[in-house]
Amino acid sequence: QVQLVESGGGLVQAGGSLRLSCAASGRTFSSYAMGWFRQAPGKERELVACISGRGVTTYYAESVKGRFTISRDNAKNTVYLRMDSLKPEDTAVYYCAADDSRILHTDTRAYDYWGQGTQVTISS
Numbered sequence: 765q766v767q768l769v770e771s772g773g774g775l776v777q778a779g780g781s782l783r784l785s786c787a788a789s790g791r792t793f794s795s796y797a798m799g800w801f802r803q804a805p806g807k808e809r810e811l812v813a814c815i816s817g818r819g820v821t822t823y824y825a826e827s828v829k830g831r832f833t834i835s836r837d838n839a840k841n842t843v844y845l846r847m848d849s850l851k852p853e854d855t856a857v858y859y860c861a862a863d864d865s866r867i868l869h870t871d872t873r874a875y876d877y878w879g880q881g882t883q884v885t886i887s888s
Contacts (some may be wrong), residue, residue, distance in 0.1 A: 765789075765877075768789075769786065769787050770859065770881060771882060773882030773883045775886075778850060780795050783845070783847070784800065784844065784845075784847070784882060786842065786843045786844075786879055787842050789869040790841070794817050794838040797815065798815050798836060799815075799869075800813050800834060800843075800860055804853075804856040807856075811872070812858070814834065815843065815868075817837070823870065828884055832845060834846070850884075850886045852888045853886075854886050857884070858881060858882050
């Protein structure tokens with residue numbers, strides 16, 4: 765069982781930056797691939813970025829490539845999402861999720877554990 769708690773959301777102006785954190789419980793954090801997803805009102809939840817258990821492999825949605833960076837610190841059981849050059853269309857609830865797999869998955873259905881989400885609002 766893995767429990768995930770996100771933090772770091774907030775309200776920023778377009779062009780600004782935020783760093784989201786997701787703290788995980790459990791002693792086997794490095795065995796989980798981790799993903800950041802987001803869901804805007806009226807839209808489906810979508811993958812933003814994901815990272816392999818040891819942090820060697822990452823994947824980004826096209827919409828955030830070059831602006832967002834996912835990273836993890838397995839010693840701290842934490843995964844991060846650094847978001848730069850934020851746009852109003854990045855406004856959403858952001859969720860972190862854990863996948864008990866060696867393969868990076870982009871489908872929400874592959875992820876076994878989810879946090880409660882943190883609101884990110886970008887003003888124009």
